[in-house]
Amino acid sequence: EAAEMSQQFTASKTKQKKKVAIIGGGLSGLACAKYLSDAGHEAIVYEARDVLGGKVSAWQDKDGDWIETGLHIFFGAYPNMMNLFEELNIEERLQWKEHQMTFAMQELPGKFTSFKFPPNVPAPFNMAWAILTNTEMLTLEEKIRMVPGLAPMLIEGQSFIDKQDELSVAEFMQKYGMPKRINEEIFIAMGKALDFTDPDKLSMSVILTAMNRFINEADGSQTAFIDGNQPDRLCQPMVEHITARGGQVLTGKPISSIEVNPNDNSVKHLILADGSIVEADMYVSAMPVDIVKRLIPKPWSTIPYFRQLSELEGIPVINLQIWFDTKLTSTDGLCFSRSPLLSVYADMSTCCEEYASETASMLELVFAPATEAVGADRNWIASSDEEIIEAALIELQRLFPTEIGPNAPDGGAQVTKSTVVRTPRSVYATTPGRNKFRPSQESPISNFVMAGDFAAQKYLGSMEGAVLSGKIAAAVISDKANGKSTNGPREVHSSIRNNNGEGIEP
Ligand code: FAD
Known part of the structure; x- marks a missing residue:
C-alpha cells in the first residue's frame, strides 16, 4: 500500500508543474517535499531553525558529540517509513534488533524480562507465543483476563479501536474487567513510551492502535535504531533527493505570517521573519499544531476546520x-x-x-x-x-x-x-476523544494544505505518522494539479461546527 502510493507520484508526472512552499523542515515537511518532487513539482521547504528534523533534530556539542531531541525507535509496523528508506536507498542505515520487548522487573533491581517473538511464526501467533512464554510478568489468569478486551479488536479491527477513543485506559479496563495489574505491568510502560503520559490521562485507542499493528504484522513490534544522527542519516538524503529534482530546502527561514486574499480567503503569500515575501502556487503547513494555531490568519479563525485545532495540544x-x-x-x-x-x-x-x-x-x-x-x-x-x-x-x-x-x-x-x-510541546496529547479533531490534510482553503504528525492519518503522532501525513498532503496537491477530484476536507465534528466560536481560541 505504501509503495503503491509512492508509485502514483512518479507515475503521474504532472502536466501542470506547481511551485509549493512548505513551512517546516521536520519529517512531515521533508516527506511532503520529497513526494512532490517525485511528481514533478517544485518544492521549497522553509525551516525556521538552523537544523532540519524538528523533533528528530540533533546538533553537535563542543566535543563533537551529537545531542538529540529524542531517542527514536523505528518499528516494523512503519510501512511508509520503510518504503521511504528503500526509495532513498538507505535501508542499511536501519539497525534491526532482536525481536523482543524488554522490561525492567519492578521488584527486582537489575533484573530484566523479555517478551520474545519467535522468528518465522506468523502474526498474531508470534505475539501470543511471546506473551504466553513469558512467565515473569503476568500470571496465566491475568493473561486470560486480557482476552475479552482484546478479542473484539482482533475481530472488528480499526473500527472497534476508533470507537474506544473516547475511553481512557482506566475506563476501558473497567469496562472489560481487565485486572489492575495489567495496567501496572504493561499499560503504564506503553503510555509513557507512546505518548509520554500516564495511562489515566490516555485514550485507550493509543494502546489498541499499537497492539493492533503488532498483532496483525509479524514484524510489527520489531524495533530498529537508525545508525547515527538523524539530520545526516535521514534528513540529508531527502534534501539531496529534493534538490536533485529542482526543489530547495532552506534553513534559518522562519515564516512569521500567512497573508490571505480578502476575496476568497486563499493564501496570498507568506512573510518571512526578515520581512521578505514568499509566493507560491500552493502552501503547506508542516509545523507542529501548537505553532500552526498561532499563525492562523485572522480571517480563517472562525472557520471550523481551523477552530478544531484548539482541541489539540502538544505534550511535554x-x-x-x-x-x-x-x-x-x-x-x-x-x-x-x-x-x-x-x-x-x-x-x-x-x-x-x-x-x-x-x-x-x-x-x-x-x-x-x-x-x-x-x-x-x-x-x-x-x-x-x-x-x-x-x-x-x-x-x-x-x-x-x-x-x-x-x-x-x-x-x-x-x-x-x-x-x-x-x-515543552511535542506530539499531540492523546487524551480521550482527540481523534475526531485531527484535521484532514486537505483544508477548506483552495491553496493551503496541512501536514504534520497530528493531522488525520491512521498512525499516532510518530515518525511514521509524520511521513504519511506529508505524503497525503503531497497527494492532495498532486491530484489537484492533475485535475483529479479529491476527497475534500474531512467533516469537522459537530461540537465545533455548532459552537459559534465564542470563547474558543483562534
Ligand atoms: P516536527 O518534527 O515538529 O517539525 C516541525 C518543523 O516546523 C520543525 O522543524 C520546526 O522548527 C518547524 N517550524 C515551526 N514553526 C515554523 C515557522 N514559523 N517557520 C518555519 N518552520 C517552522 N516517534 C516515533 O515514531 N518513535 C519514537 O521512538 C519517538 N520518540 C520520540 C521521543 C521524543 C523525546 C520526541 C520529542 C518525539 C518522539 N517521537 C517518536 C515523535 C516524532 O519525533 C514526531 O512525531 C515527528 O518527528 C514529528 O514530525 P513533524 O514533521 O510532524 O513535526
Whole structure:
C-alpha cells in the first residue's frame, strides 16, 4: 500500500508543474517535499531553525558529540517509513534488533524480562507465543483476563479501536474487567513510551492502535535504531533527493505570517521573519499544531476546520543523554525502565553505530511524564538540568544496582557528561476523544494544505505518522494539479461546527 502510493507520484508526472512552499523542515515537511518532487513539482521547504528534523533534530556539542531531541525507535509496523528508506536507498542505515520487548522487573533491581517473538511464526501467533512464554510478568489468569478486551479488536479491527477513543485506559479496563495489574505491568510502560503520559490521562485507542499493528504484522513490534544522527542519516538524503529534482530546502527561514486574499480567503503569500515575501502556487503547513494555531490568519479563525485545532495540544517531554566513564552491562536494544520518572532508554554505545564505544556507555533516556498535568509528581520541565539528572541517576541505580550508585564497587560508573533537551510541546496529547479533531490534510482553503504528525492519518503522532501525513498532503496537491477530484476536507465534528466560536481560541 505504501509503495503503491509512492508509485502514483512518479507515475503521474504532472502536466501542470506547481511551485509549493512548505513551512517546516521536520519529517512531515521533508516527506511532503520529497513526494512532490517525485511528481514533478517544485518544492521549497522553509525551516525556521538552523537544523532540519524538528523533533528528530540533533546538533553537535563542543566535543563533537551529537545531542538529540529524542531517542527514536523505528518499528516494523512503519510501512511508509520503510518504503521511504528503500526509495532513498538507505535501508542499511536501519539497525534491526532482536525481536523482543524488554522490561525492567519492578521488584527486582537489575533484573530484566523479555517478551520474545519467535522468528518465522506468523502474526498474531508470534505475539501470543511471546506473551504466553513469558512467565515473569503476568500470571496465566491475568493473561486470560486480557482476552475479552482484546478479542473484539482482533475481530472488528480499526473500527472497534476508533470507537474506544473516547475511553481512557482506566475506563476501558473497567469496562472489560481487565485486572489492575495489567495496567501496572504493561499499560503504564506503553503510555509513557507512546505518548509520554500516564495511562489515566490516555485514550485507550493509543494502546489498541499499537497492539493492533503488532498483532496483525509479524514484524510489527520489531524495533530498529537508525545508525547515527538523524539530520545526516535521514534528513540529508531527502534534501539531496529534493534538490536533485529542482526543489530547495532552506534553513534559518522562519515564516512569521500567512497573508490571505480578502476575496476568497486563499493564501496570498507568506512573510518571512526578515520581512521578505514568499509566493507560491500552493502552501503547506508542516509545523507542529501548537505553532500552526498561532499563525492562523485572522480571517480563517472562525472557520471550523481551523477552530478544531484548539482541541489539540502538544505534550511535554524531556530527553536525556548521560555519558559514563565505563561500559555498563546492557542489552542491545530498547528497554522499558518501568520507573516513575523514566520511560524507555537505550545504551547508544551498543545500539547505534555512530555512537558505538567498547569502553564507555552513553545512555539515552526519555524522561516522562514531565509535568504535573500529565501525571508527574512535580513540574520537572521547569527544573534545572542538575535536578533532572540527579533524579534520573537515582532511578538508574535501580536498573544498574551493581554498576551505578553508592552500592556499586568503587563508587560505580562515573558520569562524564550529560545533556537535557526539553520539548515543552511535542506530539499531540492523546487524551480521550482527540481523534475526531485531527484535521484532514486537505483544508477548506483552495491553496493551503496541512501536514504534520497530528493531522488525520491512521498512525499516532510518530515518525511514521509524520511521513504519511506529508505524503497525503503531497497527494492532495498532486491530484489537484492533475485535475483529479479529491476527497475534500474531512467533516469537522459537530461540537465545533455548532459552537459559534465564542470563547474558543483562534
Ligand atoms: P516536527 O518534527 O515538529 O517539525 C516541525 C518543523 O516546523 C520543525 O522543524 C520546526 O522548527 C518547524 N517550524 C515551526 N514553526 C515554523 C515557522 N514559523 N517557520 C518555519 N518552520 C517552522 N516517534 C516515533 O515514531 N518513535 C519514537 O521512538 C519517538 N520518540 C520520540 C521521543 C521524543 C523525546 C520526541 C520529542 C518525539 C518522539 N517521537 C517518536 C515523535 C516524532 O519525533 C514526531 O512525531 C515527528 O518527528 C514529528 O514530525 P513533524 O514533521 O510532524 O513535526
